[in-house]
Amino acid sequence: MIDQLVLAFFLSGLVAALAYWRGSLAPSGVAGALLVGTIIYGLGGWVWGVLLALFFITASLLSHYKEQEKQAVAEKFDKGHRRDFGQVMANGGGGALVALLHGVFPSHWWLPVFLGIMGTVTADTWATELGTLSKRPPRLITTGNVVPVGTSGGISPFGTAVSFVGGLLIGFVAGLLGQMNLVSLTVISGIGGLVGSLCDSFLGATVQQIYYCDICDKETEKKVHCGQPTRPLRGWGWMNNDVVNFLSSLFGGATAVLVYSLLVA
Template structure:
């Protein structure tokens, strides 16, 4: 196990440095990626590491896709495309925790939970990066009311379809790399990822802390906007976007375990 951890540390460090050089990671994000990558690949195994890499690479590439068109929308988000420690732990911390438990108490069920977590963070990131390019305005998941693009809790048909595709990719890859049920894992990844992504939107529409900028008169996830402090208008003070992502990933993971158990039994 020591050799696998050491090799995982070296590979994770290489990926993290390259991602920093490409502008996908902030300095604190490099440390987070090194920690998460070493634990997941070192304790979970190479299949786990490949799924993590698939999420990270695809998400990083999509974050740079049509950046100019997404620039105005990105102003609403708490953080940008250069992921810091909080973002890395929010997206990969759940998977690292599951890999740690798996290393102590091995069971195929932990892999299914990890699959759902990776499916969720992939689905949610894809929906954010591509869903904002939808030609139709999003609607609030709780009421169906039309909201501005980039609003927390806003979903669109295109964004929802994209999120499902992201989860399917994770599930399909897992099925191709393991001896488990290929169709079952593919469907599990799709449904688990979609469920987690929708949970993220629901939390964003209900309990995530949202602020209002009096300068530009727009809602935002940021505590400061247009060079001025913003004021909270709804949500819980501790429920920022990173916490929402972390909690939603486990919802998607739990959904994946349930879906797969229903499909194969």
């Protein structure tokens, strides 16, 4: 196991360094990626490491896709596409925790949990990066009212569809790499990812901390906007976007386990 952890540390360092050079990671994000990558690959195995890399590569590519068109929406978000330590842990921390538990208490149940978590963060990232390009305006998940693009809790048919595809991809690749039945894993990850992504939207619409900028009269996730402090509008003070992403990934993992118990166990 020591040899695998050393190899995982080395490979994670290479990926993190490349991501930093490409502008996908902030300096603190490099440390987070090194930690998450080492734990997931070192304790979960190479297939788990591949799935983590698949999420990270697609997330990085999509963050730069039509970047100019998404600029107006991106300025609403608390953080940019250069992921810091908090963002890396929000997206990869759940998977690292499961890999750690898998290393200490080996069980076949950890795989569907991991698939659900990675399916959720992939689905949510795809929904954010591609859903904002939808031609139809999003609607708030709790009321169905039309809201501006980029509003926390806003969903659209296109964004929901691409999020489902993102979740399906994680399970499909796991199946291709020999992890149990391909169709079952694809369904498990797809459903877990979709439900987890919708959970993210629900939390964003209800309890995530949202601020209001009196300068431009817009909602935002940022504490400072237009060069001035914003004022709390709704939500819990500690429930920022990173916390929402982390909790949603765990919910997606729990959903995947439920689906796994119905299909396989």
